[in-house]
Amino acid sequence: MTYQESEYVELTVPKGMYDLNVGQPSPQLLPLELLYSADRTHIKDPTFLQYSTEQGYLSFRRELATFLSVETGDSIVANELLITAGNSSAIHLIGTKIAATHITRPLALVESPTYQWAVNILEVCGFEIRTIPVDKDGIVVEEIERLLLDEKLRPALVFTIPSYQNPTGVSLHAERRQKLIQLADSYGFYILADEAYQLLSFPATQTDSALATEDTTERGVVFTIGTFSKIFAPAIRLGWVQAPPRLIQWLVEHPLLVSGGGMNSVMAGWIEPLLKSGSMRNHLKDLRQELFLRYQHLSRAVGEHLPEVQVITKPSGGYYVWCQLPDQMDSSALYELATQKYKVSFRPGTKCNTSPDYLRLCFAYHTPAEIDKAIELLALAYEEYTKSL
Numbered sequence: 196m197t198y199q200e201s202e203y204v205e206l207t208v209p210k211g212m213y214d215l216n217v218g219q220p221s222p223q224l225l226p227l228e229l230l231y232s233a234d235r236t237h238i239k240d241p242t243f244l245q246y247s248t249e250q251g252y253l254s255f256r257r258e259l260a261t262f263l264s265v266e267t268g269d270s271i272v273a274n275e276l277l278i279t280a281g282n283s284s285a286i287h288l289i290g291t292k293i294a295a296t297h298i299t300r301p302l303a304l305v306e307s308p309t310y311q312w313a314v315n316i317l318e319v320c321g322f323e324i325r326t327i328p329v330d331k332d333g334i335v336v337e338e339i340e341r342l343l344l345d346e347k348l349r350p351a352l353v354f355t356i357p358s359y360q361n362p363t364g365v366s367l368h369a370e371r372r373q374k375l376i377q378l379a380d381s382y383g384f385y386i387l388a389d390e391a392y393q394l395l396s397f398p399a400t401q402t403d404s405a406l407a408t409e410d411t412t413e414r415g416v417v418f419t420i421g422t423f424s425k426i427f428a429p430a431i432r433l434g435w436v437q438a439p440p441r442l443i444q445w446l447v448e449h450p451l452l453v454s455g456g457g458m459n460s461v462m463a464g465w466i467e468p469l470l471k472s473g474s475m476r477n478h479l480k481d482l483r484q485e486l487f488l489r490y491q492h493l494s495r496a497v498g499e500h501l502p503e504v505q506v507i508t509k510p511s512g513g514y515y516v517w518c519q520l521p522d523q524m525d526s527s528a529l530y531e532l533a534t535q536k537y538k539v540s541f542r543p544g545t546k547c548n549t550s551p552d553y554l555r556l557c558f559a560y561h562t563p564a565e566i567d568k569a570i571e572l573l574a575l576a577y578e579e580y581t582k583s584l
């Protein structure tokens with residue numbers, strides 16, 4: 196059975212626990228062999244170990260641009276990319292850069308529900324936070340427009356997860372994408388588009404374009420951030436910003452990069468041959484197939500064993516299914532019972548910046564057979580919980 200108990204992990208999943216909470220790849224899908232098989236003989240120059248160029252070195256950015264172009268069907272070039280140590284670091288980098296241009300406390304509009312840690316990072320950057328609802332078509336851009344017009348709010352930043360959103364699994368509708376960019380251009384705010392799951396479309400689904408690709412404004416308003424954490428391995432701490440070159444050059448002046456040089460260049464050098472040889476693409480293809488299989492198991496099992504639980508969205512990619520309990524039931528109370536007695540866990544809505552009747556189920560971590568068992572156990576917990584009400 197899948198578990199992770201080692202000195203290396205941030206989050207322990209004890210043996211015997213069915214964990215539908217943890218939003219991480221399962222250990223058996225982590226490409227240890229592939230990583231160690233990567234050729235590193237292309238690194239012959241000792242200056243490779245010097246402080247790296249702020250944007251990330253050019254040949255890696257070129258390989259990454261080709262990889263992203265092939266995966267999305269768009270044309271992405273190296274000068275639209277900056278290398279990061281993953282999306283958490285990118286949120287901090289961009290957040291602090293934007294916040295530094297404001298004398299008074301800047302406002303960030305974030306989704307509800309959303310990835311809670313992103314909100315926490317933006318708070319640390321100095322932003323005041325206000326939430327915008329998410330429906331089946333992603334962040335409700337009409338509500339942003341209402342706040343701009345009626346309440347005269349002037350946000351510095353809108354944070355959104357456009358594809359296979361964490362936690363709802365929804366993707367931002369084409370018309371809303373255009374409208375959001377247009378509003379950002381007219382009202383002078385930036386969009387931070389966190390694409391942690393963009394490349395994880397299910398096999399028959401076309402991968403979304405990055406919002407930054409759709410930004411044709413003269414000023415440049417969109418920062419798309421991408422990461423290898425969910426498609427390869429979180430510990431490599433490698434990711435990218437995609438944005439119009441003008442915005443990339445503005446970020447390059449960040450003192451964090453000027454002082455420390457470009458981020459994580461040694462790992463970029465390690466990953467570069469996997470991008471070049473097509474191994475990363477093959478790995479991603481297999482992963483998408485496996486995630487789809489796991490999703491199908493989860494969705495079937497919930498329908499069969501938890502018919503009263505409403506599955507809110509039907510994702511076409513990503514890691515998550517978003518559900519709602521009937522009659523304002525409290526998923527935090529169910530969580531306590533489920534984890535303590537039935538050894539099955541999930542993420543309550545309160546940990547996703549929304550109300551307690553919601554819950555998030557992650558299908559990435561456990562095998563299909565384990566997912567079946569996990570939902571059976573959750574159904575037993577649910578039955579006991581409802582009887583106790």
Ligand SMILES: Cc1ncc(COP(=O)(O)O)c(C=O)c1O
Pocket residue numbers: 218280281282283284310313356361389391421422423424429434
């Ligand atoms: C939406 C979102 N953004 C960022 C992260 C963290 O990404 P990284 O590992 O690249 O810092 C996660 C991880 O769960 C996530 O779901």
